Amino acid sequence: MARAGLTPARIIAAAADLADTDGFENVSMSAVARLFEVKDASLYAHIRSLHELRSGVAALSLAELADQVGAALAGRAGRDALVAFANAYRTYALNHPGRYASTQMSLEPAVAEQSAAGRHAAMTRAILRGYALSEPDETDAVRLLHSTFHGFVLLERGGGFSRGTRSANASWDSALNALHFTLSHWPSS
Amino acid sequence: MARAGLTPARIIAAAADLADTDGFENVSMSAVARLFEVKDASLYAHIRSLHELRSGVAALSLAELADQVGAALAGRAGRDALVAFANAYRTYALNHPGRYASTQMSLEPAVAEQSAAGRHAAMTRAILRGYALSEPDETDAVRLLHSTFHGFVLLERGGGFSRGTRSANASWDSALNALHFTLSHWPSS
DNA sequence: TAATTCTACCTAGGGGTCCTAGTCAACCGT
């Protein structure tokens, strides 16, 4: 009986890959076990439950997303920062659909989540520094940006933009234009 | 053996209620069968598969959503129409989380879907008539609106706006302000 | 090196889900 060399990290990484190829909803203990050519029961020595496996994927994905967005953001400001942030966000979501889907699951306020989601919010606020908003406008703007990016990416991936001849890319650029314009002339009433 | 009086419509309606109370991901043949005090196998005389059941819920929900949004929109124009549309949309999503979640599932271009989603898009375009956009700006604006509403509602329901003291309602109104402003001064470059 | 402990993986099994096939009883039109 050769050992497969399972560790929580490797199991979660494999599950994340599986999510991207087969969909997050198809991430199961059995499916991941098959990847390692191991019985599903064997995974329970490393990961307590399916829920923990999926939460692990979510935490991993949030961290990756924050990394990539952070890297894209480095050294930019104002409109440049907005566009870089948005494009990095969308690129990650489209390249890693399963990982991105995992970030939607409501994970209990775990420590790992706190850090990654916190970084995310901090970066969004960093963008807004170029637009000189004060509270509570800044919070409203953060939520508007996040909503728009999240919604766009989900609809795009779900095929919601397939009708018509206008490309999703063009509409995306247009949306960024609109957001930049709104942020530049924030109606603070 | 008394008959339970199952029909596709009643089964789908029950499934939709179950989605709202227990979550769309928990809509299963077994769970719906339990509601009718019937064995799960009995449902297959009326509904071919779990996928068909869920698609049915999605079609029902899309139709309901279109109805409510359409009713809210009646007789309004311009900013009024935008706000009415948006609030009806959000209200439906928050009051019927499971039904709303069902509308996210990618249903094959079924006939039923065509009609409801088509109505939805037509109504969004009706709003924009007050802003005098021409193609392709109108398509971009439709997508921006839909993305923002969809993203906001999902994040709100997922607890994404729990941090901080700013209420979701206030941020929502602020987002509508911003959208109205952007639509009024659409940067057509 | 040899003995002991540890642990990564195993088998066995209970309970849940989707779905098919085949059966029988209740309803309905004639």
Add this chain to the structure above:
DNA sequence: ACGGTTGACTAGGACCCCTAGGTAGAATTA
């Protein structure tokens, strides 16, 4: 009243989650 249709049943296969207990190889210690 009767024959056909159909609505719900039981039985069962395939797959899933998860627990309990066993075993063999790795790690630690004597």
